[in-house]
Amino acid sequence: MTKKDERIIDLPSARELSTVLPAVRAVRGLANLALRTGLGGEKARKIMDSADQLLLQSDILSLPDRFNAVFVERGWIATASMSVDAMRTALKKHEEGDTDAGEKVILDWILDPETINLFAITRSKSFSDVHGRWHQLREALALTEEGRYWSAVPLVLIASDGFASDVLGTSPFEKNADLSLFDSMVAHPSSLPAAIARITKGVRKSSDDALSLPLRHGILHGRSLGYANRAVCGKAWMLMIALVDWAADKRDEEARLTKDEERRSTNWGDISSSLQKNRSDKAAIEAFVPRNWEGPFAGDLAEHEPPFAFHEFLTGWQTRNFGLMAMRAVNITRQKHGHLAGRMRADAEHMKLVEFEILSVSQTTVARAEARVRMKGQSLKGDVGGDFMILAFCHTASGEIAISTYEGIWQVQQGCIFDLMHERTIEKREARM
Numbered sequence: 001m002t003k004k005d006e007r008i009i010d011l012p013s014a015r016e017l018s019t020v021l022p023a024v025r026a027v028r029g030l031a032n033l034a035l036r037t038g039l040g041g042e043k044a045r046k047i048m049d050s051a052d053q054l055l056l057q058s059d060i061l062s063l064p065d066r067f068n069a070v071f072v073e074r075g076w077i078a079t080a081s082m083s084v085d086a087m088r089t090a091l092k093k094h095e096e097g098d099t100d101a102g103e104k105v106i107l108d109w110i111l112d113p114e115t116i117n118l119f120a121i122t123r124s125k126s127f128s129d130v131h132g133r134w135h136q137l138r139e140a141l142a143l144t145e146e147g148r149y150w151s152a153v154p155l156v157l158i159a160s161d162g163f164a165s166d167v168l169g170t171s172p173f174e175k176n177a178d179l180s181l182f183d184s185m186v187a188h189p190s191s192l193p194a195a196i197a198r199i200t201k202g203v204r205k206s207s208d209d210a211l212s213l214p215l216r217h218g219i220l221h222g223r224s225l226g227y228a229n230r231a232v233c234g235k236a237w238m239l240m241i242a243l244v245d246w247a248a249d250k251r252d253e254e255a256r257l258t259k260d261e262e263r264r265s266t267n268w269g270d271i272s273s274s275l276q277k278n279r280s281d282k283a284a285i286e287a288f289v290p291r292n293w294e295g296p297f298a299g300d301l302a303e304h305e306p307p308f309a310f311h312e313f314l315t316g317w318q319t320r321n322f323g324l325m326a327m328r329a330v331n332i333t334r335q336k337h338g339h340l341a342g343r344m345r346a347d348a349e350h351m352k353l354v355e356f357e358i359l360s361v362s363q364t365t366v367a368r369a370e371a372r373v374r375m376k377g378q379s380l381k382g383d384v385g386g387d388f389m390i391l392a393f394c395h396t397a398s399g400e401i402a403i404s405t406y407e408g409i410w411q412v413q414q415g416c417i418f419d420l421m422h423e424r425t426i427e428k429r430e431a432r433m
Contacts, residue, residue: 008064008078008190012183012260063087068190070094075213075235076106077195079186079245081119083109107234110241114391116141117415118332120240126333127247128166131346133159137240138418144237149228156236157216160243167247173200173216183256184249192242199239214239291363306369307361309392309410314373316344317353317417330411332395347414351421352378359387367394367401369410377420384423390416 064078067087071077071094078087086109093102109115121137136159143152164172172179173196181187203218210226211218214236218224249256293307301308309328316324325348326341335343354376363369369392376385391413394402402408418424 077191110234186245288366293361313412
């Protein structure tokens, strides 16, 4: 590791922005002076607004380094998927003298089923044709939700090892495994490599001592028995999410190298324009008012609204129209339509949807909706059914979160197939809570 790579803020993508900040402050000062002396007009005001937006966001640049400095010893690391708000809040708790409270903030974010579903499970599917790992991770999530950490933790570690070995070509837990990548936060020595170094420490003898880290060798070899707790489980999932982020950065590394020259010529005005859009998006999110639809859903449904998406996905499943299912299935990894349709066929091969009724739909955020659906199906073990909660998200064509439903499409999370197969109904989930 060279001196210029000692911090995440020194990575190329961050360094270009950080080096331009002094110029931004200088330009802002001149524009402000022009306004105060009556020499500046609308142009000076726009320059100040753009500079203020950029400077407001500049603290994000140092956030990963500050976060890792405090929490890497506890098994938490900064990755591209990690919530900025969670990192900020955790650091604030630490600065107030309560690092344990900060760790709880991180743990609550990691163990949110939506976090695991999106960042650990759904995104991992595009990196391997091994279909069983998806079910393995779904089972690990179910065990996690039930608090069955004895089973959940080893299963997550096994899945992490298998997933990473597929992408890397060798186990990332082997000595001297090369995890380095160009311009990658998660691959930085202070992030994933540091976390792996901590969880792969050798364990010489069996022990019941309570663990705070998912010690991989000790747990999988039956030596470390004090792992069955919420914190260790959360850090195991953190490892899986970090490995998926690493795989994504590995896949895009050549593109980042190609774009590095373009990044060098990017001026702060271009960046501030991007931040202006972020500001507009934030305003749209804050202005959002939750919406509810009650069944029965008969007649025409608005194509840009969640009820239509749920109805199309379930209709495709019921009629075995896997092309329609794929069109309405979550596809943030941007698989080709034919490939995704094939995955839908494989997922639903042993789980036929006989009938369904959408009881209600709620849009809880600008890009998230949930439907309460009564489903009956036929699986290898016989008839199954009940009331289920199904999620949908609004994504743009590039796989990003859509702020406006008119610029995105509602896509349904395929986990409902697994839920019906194993009868993970709303009532059973509530009974476990």
